[in-house]
Amino acid sequence: MRLSAPIYRLKQQARILARRNALPLHAALDRLAVDEGFRSWSHLATTASARSPAAVILSRLEPGDLILLGARPGHGKTLLGLELASCATQLGRKGFFFTLDYHAGEVAGLLSMLGINPAPEPDGTVVDTSDEVSADYIVSSLKRFEERVIVVVDYLQILDQKRTNPGLEDQIASLRRYVKAEEAICVVIAQIDRSFDLSGRPMPEMSDVRLPNPLDLSAFDKVCFLHNGRIQIDQAA
Known part of the structure; x- marks a missing residue:
């Protein structure tokens, strides 16, 4: 599964999402990860780092x-x-x-x-x-x-x-x-x-x-x- 953007850009998007929606950063990261087809941010990060x-x-x-x-x-x-x-x-x-x-x-x-x-x-x-x-x-x-x-x-x-x-x-x-x-x-x-x-x-x-x-x-x-x-x-x- 290919990410829609490099992982550092997804982190930037998560920070923006967290500010706009008054979310904890970990919740914004998890939401983006689900949108990318992963169970959670930790699942995305582990998978992406192995093939980065x-x-x-x-x-x-x-x-x-x-x-x-x-x-x-x-x-x-x-x-x-x-x-x-x-x-x-x-x-x-x-x-x-x-x-x-x-x-x-x-x-x-x-x-x-x-x-x-x-x-x-x-x-x-x-x-x-x-x-x-x-x-x-x-x-x-x-x-x-x-x-x-x-x-x-x-x-x-x-x-x-x-x-x-x-x-x-x-x-x-x-x-x-x-x-x-x-x-x-x-x-x-x-x-x-x-x-x-x-x-x-x-x-x-x-x-x-x-x-x-x-x-x-x-x-x-x-x-x-x-x-x-x-x-x-x-x-x-």
Whole structure:
């Protein structure tokens, strides 16, 4: 059974329903769950989490993977990236989320939307919103930790926006060397070109990844595309 909207959006709808009808939040959640065809919200959440995009990706990750995660705006790629970083402990790893697109308050809001209450460091996911984020910065930051890691980078197209940073090709090569040497896992979020919206295809393809600067996408081991709550995972080459 497919949900009418991603689970975080259903939670938002439940909050609105609770306010409008003076309902306890748990009652509003249960009402929405019944509308979706489930017995209760806990039934929906348990079923959905088992087949969620994050669960699908986690089941396919391998040490040394460099993964591209692409979607159009509004389809949840940043939320999915945060969820992957927050679920790193499921694979016995430490999670990191590096972003050039959001400040700390916005990331906290996104985590709240996901229903995630991050544990404080050093045990919790590390969120870094520095303007200095680049491949060299990421690798240097990770060298301070001995644990195996899952790293999420948000996002590909602005890694080389600062002129003092190396080109995109060099940065992805640097990340690839790091994940192979350390058996890390790195997910790089990427924008999909708006021309995809007019293509009529159900899912993006490699040719739809927006590349303002040259980059050989075969540097990635796997590519994940997210669209309308569905996910497709392929080998890059």
